[in-house]
Amino acid sequence: MSPLGMGTGHPHGTRRACKNFNKAILEAANRSIPRGARRNYRPYWTEELQELENEVTNCREQVECSPTLNNNIALKASTARHKKAFNKAARTSWKQKTESLNLDKDGQKLWKLTKAMNDEDTKQIPIEIERGQEMVTGRRAANCFIDTYEEVSSIQVPDERKREIHKxxxxxxxxxxxxxxxxxxxxxxxxxxxxxxLKDKKSPGPDKITNEMLKHMGPKAKSKLIGLYKQ
Incomplete structure (x- = not known):
């Protein structure tokens, strides 16, 4: 339940006011928040990668117009630079995603990540994991990730500590x-x-109001919310 939720013990008028307030917040969000997703969105993409990709395109066009030795060398060199920068940006992006991933709550994200490392999701960047002296990908990377997660999540809590927690x-x-x-x-x-x-990117309650919606309320909406809590 979001901070807007009220218990059933409040008067009928207050519950109706809360319902109308929630409705107004959702209507404002529907009018203001863009819907859908950008096509071919790549979170790791940078201006440097775009410039390198443009360079590869230009070099390829030069080769098609004039397939000389120098033009072919320039194409291979630009392709190598683009590939190196692309792999570095992708690995950095995936590292940041896995470090911020809450495996206790983000089960769906964990599943998508595992599928990506298992080469089952072609929309994601293949993952490389360093294991010993080698870099592993595909099913080997997925198994390495799962083994590590299983080891971390299987911590045994002593009975004495359990009793202390209950107390x-x-x-x-x-x-x-x-x-x-x-x-x-x-x-x-x-x-x-x-x-x-309030933390961003958290699932809403039954009222479908997210923390971001509450944080972007205007002065009038905040004043109305304070009045609801005072009733």
């Missing part, structure tokens, strides 16, 4: 007297602090 959970659940700040009316500064703490 800590029970202690935090029991709060007969709420802190004083829980009785202070919700204000604009608290809302701004809460919005800044």
């Amino acid at each position: 800590e959970i029970k202690e935090h659940q029991v709060q007969p007297n709420p802190p004083d700040y829980m009785n202070i009316p919700f204000n604009a500064r608290e809302l701004e602090d809460a919005l800044k703490a």
Whole structure:
């Protein structure tokens, strides 16, 4: 549930106001946020790669018009430079993606990544993994990745530590007297602090409102939201 969600114990009018507010946010998002995906989008693409690709195209046209020895040498040299830069950019991009991947939550991304390394997804860049003194690709890279993930995720938690965790959970659940700040009316500064703490690219709740939508609310929408929490 997003921060806009309200419990069923609120009056009927408040629930209706929340529903209308959620509807307004979604309508604004539909009008403002572009839909679809760019065709042939490559996240690793840079201006340098584009210039090198243009150079290869120009050299190929020169060879087609005049297939001399020098033109062929220039084509091979430009192709080699483009391939080297392309592989470097692709490896860097995949390294950044895997380092930021939360394997506990991003199961679908993990599956796509494994398929790409297994050469089953032709839309993705083949992955190379360094294993010992060699670089492996395809199924060998996928198996290496899975073995490493299995080793990291199969950590055994001692029974004593499990009992301590259960005890800590029970202690935090029991709060007969709420802190004083829980009785202070919700204000604009608290809302701004809460919005800044929201993380991007998180799945929305049943109301389909994402954190990005909340963070881009205007002054009037924020004022309305504060009023909802005060009801």
